[in-house]
Amino acid sequence: xxxxxxxxxxxxxxxxxxxxxxxxxxxxxxxxxxxxxxxxxxxxxxxxxxxxxxxxxxxxxxxxxxxxxxxxxxxxxxxxxxxxxxxxxxxxxxxxxxxxxxxxxxxxxxxxxxxxxxxxxxxxxxxxxxxxxxxxxxxxxxxxxxxxxxxxxxxxxxxxxxxxxxxxxxxxxxxxxxxxxxxxxxxxxxxxxxxxxxxxxxxxxxxxxxxxxxxxxxxxxxxxxxxxxxxxxxxxxxxxxxxxxxxxxxxxxxxxxxxxxxxxxxxxxxxxxxxxxxxxxxxxxxxxxxxxxxxxxxxxxxxxxxxxxxxxxxxxxxxxx
Amino acid sequence: xxxxxxxxxxxxxxxxxxxxxxxxxxxxxxxxxxxxxxxxxxxxxxxxxxxxxxxxxxxxxxxxxxxxxxxxxxxxxxxxxxxxxxxxxxxxxxxxxxxxxxxxxxxxxxxxxxxxxxxxxxxxxxxxxxxxxxxxxxxxxxxxxxxxxxxxxxxxxxxxxxxxxxxxxxxxxxxxxxxxxxxxxxxxxxxxxxxxxxxxxxxxxxxxxxxxxxxxxxxxxxxxxxxxxxxxxxxxxxxxxxxxxxxxxxxxxxxxxxxxxxxxxxxxxxxxxxxxxxxxxxxxxxxxxxxxxx
Ligand SMILES: Nc1ncnc2c1ncn2[C@@H]1O[C@H](COP(=O)(O)OP(=O)(O)OP(=O)(O)O)[C@@H](O)[C@H]1O
Ligand code: SF4
Ligand SMILES: [Mg+2]
Numbered sequence: 001x002x003x004x005x006x007x008x009x010x011x012x013x014x015x016x017x018x019x020x021x022x023x024x025x026x027x028x029x030x031x032x033x034x035x036x037x038x039x040x041x042x043x044x045x046x047x048x049x050x051x052x053x054x055x056x057x058x059x060x061x062x063x064x065x066x067x068x069x070x071x072x073x074x075x076x077x078x079x080x081x082x083x084x085x086x087x088x089x090x091x092x093x094x095x096x097x098x099x100x101x102x103x104x105x106x107x108x109x110x111x112x113x114x115x116x117x118x119x120x121x122x123x124x125x126x127x128x129x130x131x132x133x134x135x136x137x138x139x140x141x142x143x144x145x146x147x148x149x150x151x152x153x154x155x156x157x158x159x160x161x162x163x164x165x166x167x168x169x170x171x172x173x174x175x176x177x178x179x180x181x182x183x184x185x186x187x188x189x190x191x192x193x194x195x196x197x198x199x200x201x202x203x204x205x206x207x208x209x210x211x212x213x214x215x216x217x218x219x220x221x222x223x224x225x226x227x228x229x230x231x232x233x234x235x236x237x238x239x240x241x242x243x244x245x246x247x248x249x250x251x252x253x254x255x256x257x258x259x260x261x262x263x264x265x266x267x268x269x270x271x272x273x274x275x276x277x278x279x280x281x282x283x284x285x286x287x288x289x290x291x292x293x294x295x296x297x298x299x300x301x302x303x304x305x306x307x308x309x310x311x312x313x314x315x316x317x318x319x320x321x
Numbered sequence: 322x323x324x325x326x327x328x329x330x331x332x333x334x335x336x337x338x339x340x341x342x343x344x345x346x347x348x349x350x351x352x353x354x355x356x357x358x359x360x361x362x363x364x365x366x367x368x369x370x371x372x373x374x375x376x377x378x379x380x381x382x383x384x385x386x387x388x389x390x391x392x393x394x395x396x397x398x399x400x401x402x403x404x405x406x407x408x409x410x411x412x413x414x415x416x417x418x419x420x421x422x423x424x425x426x427x428x429x430x431x432x433x434x435x436x437x438x439x440x441x442x443x444x445x446x447x448x449x450x451x452x453x454x455x456x457x458x459x460x461x462x463x464x465x466x467x468x469x470x471x472x473x474x475x476x477x478x479x480x481x482x483x484x485x486x487x488x489x490x491x492x493x494x495x496x497x498x499x500x501x502x503x504x505x506x507x508x509x510x511x512x513x514x515x516x517x518x519x520x521x522x523x524x525x526x527x528x529x530x531x532x533x534x535x536x537x538x539x540x541x542x543x544x545x546x547x548x549x550x551x552x553x554x555x556x557x558x559x560x561x562x563x564x565x566x567x568x569x570x571x572x573x574x575x576x577x578x579x580x581x582x583x584x585x586x587x588x589x590x591x592x593x594x595x596x597x598x599x600x601x602x603x604x605x606x607x608x609x610x611x612x613x614x615x
Contacts, residue, residue: 065508097508106506109528122510168509
């Protein structure tokens with residue numbers, strides 16, 4: 001991958017949360033473990049995995065909404081993993097976030113105009129009157145009628161609220177937007193509209209997305225490449241087509257199991273595998289998947305499999321592949 | 322920073338949260354009666370010199386401790402001063418105690434509560450201890466101690482009542498901010514470069530505003546009572562300034578000679594306290610039903 005093509009590079013990233021009992025740290029929730037991946041300019045990287053596997057934590061670390069325990073986050077050629085909140089402030093113009101919950105993500109006491117212009121205010125972009133024009137333009141772009149600029153969020157439907165959240169995220173013309181389950185809270189009929197809006201915006205402005213979801217259909221639809229996370233580790237990463245025919249990791253195969261060749265069926269609500277997800281506090285030794293893998297071998301319990309490139313652009317972390 | 326409507330574009334009408342709340346409040350007849358009473362009281366306080374039948378401090382030596390008459394509707398005190406006039410001027414003290422002392426209490430309470438709730442950790446631990454210490458003394462005792470230290474006088478009454486009255490609001494704001502800061506809109510503000518101060522001012526405190534309004538309205542009557550109590554005990558405002566509490570205190574000695582002397586300032590006090598209490602209840606129901614068990 002050419003250097004200048006890479007917008008976001010995560011290198012050996014770890015994010016651990018201390019577990020406190022009686023005020024003392026008693027171990028860590030190992031939410032993200034040794035993750036390395038790259039996102040190119042203008043592309044969408046899908047991030048999938050079961051609930052609790054660290055998707056949100058990884059995404060939040062990428063845009064430094066949380067500090068990182070170890071490893072590096074290189075955004076647009078700059079290592080941002082150790083920057084302070086203050087140093088990050090000007091960089092936030094280039095990286096934004098769209099949330100899952102269209103209700104809690106909008107301040108109920110602010111008008112739509114104030115909500116969408118907020119990032120412009122923090123980033124000192126445009127004069128006050130230009131901002132209004134910019135907000136109208138953004139509302140129009142996101143499929144909202146600009147006459148509603150002075151309305152409050154509670155007067156909008158979930159889908160419209162999500163459009164407001166999208167307009168806010170793209171207001172500053174970011175290069176990268178983290179979409180954390182942006183359609184999971186919406187009616188199925190609305191989901192495709194919002195997804196189409198996101199894809200449309202991408203083709204117009206060349207934003208890169210990290211698209212988190214546990215709906216494989218949606219991720220497959222929007223992504224160019226997909227990373228599969230299990231217990232905070234990337235177990236497989238490849239072009240999206242690979243996941244149709246050449247899924248290599250036993251976990252990925254289980255995850256995509258009941259899915260027919262063309263497109264994917266219903267979203268998988270229950271855990272697709274037998275056995276419980278191990279606790280991220282006591283990660284299994286060796287391959288994190290060995291407690292549930294049908295092909296477990298002795299070395300899987302002791303040796304951590306590297307994420308190896310088995311085909312050009314196709315990375316898998318499994319001893320058997 | 323707020324977006325103003327462009328003159329050439331017709332913006333859709335909007336309804337705000339406060340508009341809805343006001344519609345709810347308007348249905349409550351008692352609340353509206355209380356509101357009218359309070360507004361009238363404020364007008365009386367402002368225009369006291371125009372309304373009062375006699376100048377402040379005017380002594381009618383021909384009528385000392387007289388009962389109600391056509392000359393002095395509510396009678397006179399031991400110096401022959403018109404009691405109605407003194408009650409009208411006394412409303413200034415009661416209302417400004419409610420206003421200024423509560424403003425002091427709210428400023429301290431909101432500031433410390435927001436800090437504790439937003440930052441948590443050690444800052445929260447320290448502020449919470451301070452709240453506990455302040456709240457563990459009976460308010461009136463605390464106020465008395467402060468008055469002893471500061472000395473009597475109107476300004477010191479404000480300060481004393483303000484300094485003892487902030488713990489309740491600090492606790493409520495702390496709890497609300499703790500909840501609010503987890504909301505994604507706060508994270509969104511941070512993600513686009515909002516500083517802590519801007520987040521607290523733009524997002525957290527405005528979302529606590531309805532609570533603040535309710536708590537203030539409910540706290541004003543007790544502030545007025547504290548002033549009356551301090552003045553009754555001779556620690557509050559000093560003659561010749563009239564305050565309802567001070568009048569009741571002076572009237573004690575003349576309960577036999579002129580019983581109505583103490584009754585009328587008492588009625589003024591009770592009505593005012595009642596009006597603020599009932600309005601506070603109604604505001605709570607209209608703005609913030611969550612505070613029901615306050
Ligand atoms: N602030 C935190 N403190 C402690 N543990 C946390 C914190 N945030 C997340 N975790 C833990 O880290 C792990 C990963 O959480 P994360 O939210 O990243 O998962 P996710 O893949 O986004 O899940 P979901 O699909 O449910 O959103 C979980 O075990 C979670 O409990
Ligand atoms: S390394 Fe072993 S346990 Fe892990 S996925 Fe491969 S076969 Fe299964
Ligand atoms: Mg998540």
